[in-house]
Amino acid sequence: ADPVAATIDTASQEMIARAQKMGIDTVFDRAVQMKPCAIGMQGICCKNCSMGPCRLPLPKGGIEGEDTRKGLCGATANTIAARNFIRMIAGGASAHSDHGRSVAEVFRSAARKETDAYQIKDVNKLLEIAPFLDVAVTVEEDGEVKDRDVDEIAVEVAEKAINEWGKPEGELLYAKRAPEALYEKWKKNGVIPRNIDREIVEIMHRTHMGVDQDYKNLIKQGTRAAIADGWGGSMLATDLQDVLFGTPYPLQSEANLGVMKEDHVNLIVHGHEPVLSEMIVAVCQKPEIVEYAKSKGAKGIQLGGICCTANEILQRHGIPSAATFLQQELAIITGACDAMVVDIQCIMQNLANVAKCFHTKLITTHPIAKMEQDNVIHIEFDEHYALEDADKIVRMAIDNFANRGAEVMIPRQKATQVAGFGVESIKYHLGGTFRGDYYTLNDNIINGRIRGIAGVVGCNNARTRHNEGHIQVVKELIKNDVIVLTTGCNGIACAMEGLLTPEAAAVHCGPGLAEVCETVGIPPVLHLGSCVDNSRILLAATEVVKAGGLGKDICDVPVAGSAPEWMSEKAISIGHYFVASGVYTVFGVTLPTSGAPVFHDYLSKELEKVYGGKWDLEVDPIKHAQLMIAHIDKKRKELGI
Ligand code: BF8
CATH class of the missing domain: 1.20.1270.30 (Substrate Binding Domain Of Dnak; Chain:A; Domain 2)
Structure with a gap:
């Protein structure tokens, strides 16, 4: 893969180039070598029984007349x-x-x-x-x-x-x-x-x-x-x-691979459940553990997170986010990752192959998520012995510090971020005791300083340039006075780009949103946490409805959803509950519905009549944001504001 074509992030470009020089393949290379199946991509390969897989490709030029495609059983x-x-x-x-x-x-x-x-x-x-x-x-x-x-x-x-x-x-x-x-x-x-x-x-x-x-x-x-x-x-x-x-509250931290430190033990936690990572954080703060790290020649322990585990420990403890989903292999390619501990979801199996090329200890911890490679260590995390297990893992990372080779190369790039937002802190910053909890937010939507609200969330996808969609969509929205609520890997991408700082308001926002953010002292993009924390977006939208003046249901509010670089099944579930909750939701990259135009139309047109929300697909990030803005404007018009 051409590193520059693979990602907009220069730290990642450096690491991809380094991996290639060392003869180590990453997801970016594999994405070039293996093209996706055109039929599966369209959503029309049925492998639910052994008479198939039945494949129903859409004829070139589309369907004229009746659609007679069917599988062996007759499935359309x-x-x-x-x-x-x-x-x-x-x-x-x-x-x-x-x-x-x-x-x-x-x-x-x-x-x-x-x-x-x-x-x-x-x-x-x-x-x-x-x-x-x-x-x-x-x-x-x-x-x-x-x-x-x-x-x-x-x-x-x-x-x-x-x-x-x-x-x-x-x-x-x-x-x-x-x-x-x-x-x-x-x-x-x-x-x-x-x-x-x-x-x-x-x-x-x-x-x-x-x-x-x-x-x-x-x-x-x-x-x-x-x-x-x-x-x-x-x-x-x-x-x-x-x-x-603890419920998150705004705090300051940093993001990108540059948060790793050459003279520290670098321990990376990756996955999703804070049940494990909270314990790792607690152990790393113990004075005797820090002393132990020093006794092994390190200046201290640098914790970093990847994927939603990053978001969980960022939101509650300010632990820096080391990487998005697509950068996970790159964290090991720095040569400075003494241990990577993983639990569930979004963990690439190739981490084990990359770890083999370095001193990195790769530790799985969850009974439902093991790896087949023999260099992977499994330490099953038991909540009843949580601190003991976490202690064992942290000591393993510390003991491994001395085994680093000469090949340490940590990219310098990192950005400041303010994260830790939630329904409660939005109440504090954009609410008020005067007329209801979300009064200030609603008032500014009604007076037009804030044009609307967008939830921009979700993964990275190696089929599209890393972080480009995320950043362009978000920048276009805030430029047009739409305040953004972010979670998941979009949150990490925005953090890496410096969009999660109050200072970003003056640089990137339209005049209305900039004024609100500067007055209150918040970033124009509010990081609400991990992917399960998309539930915070649902509740924030509900608070907006309750505060009054913007309709009686979520579908009345000038709000839109987006996942510019989605890849996981979780994203489809999230997209669909957004839609079912009344939110117009645009996905980037692709949707596995293109081979079934009638079904696609049902999702992108008919569902709106039922729930007030609907699906859309737009690959071009600027058009993608503009579709969301057009929807927001339509809702404003309907409200007469
Ligand atoms: O749940 S955004 S790549 S990390 S799936 Fe995975 Fe997607 Fe990242 Fe978290 Ni969410």
């Missing part, structure tokens, strides 16, 4: 594309939700006081979410209303929360956190999730050979599972993480 292109699409939702929703379940289980251990490694850090958040889980925070005793014991509330919240994954009856409790109009819409259309796991299982059933064959009915189940992700598994993950580890 629409059915196949819809099946594949909702299986992606099932994959994404299960990843987010299983993560949420792990957190809920650790939370239950903490609430029952079975572990001393985890405690309840944010009692306010616990009390705030309890009523949504049907847990009372007060009791009546002797005719008097009294506060209930917090420990008791915690145990009940834990049990009720875990119940959401598999309760035999009733409906997802958090569905009622949505604006009433949206809840009613879901109810009317029969898409309120029953429990989180069931909706995912039902997708696997419905897409089995010979079951659901109507693309509209298939996507309806996709909608129900996606809502169970966004307003269920992901939202519970976010909430319980906040209760356990």
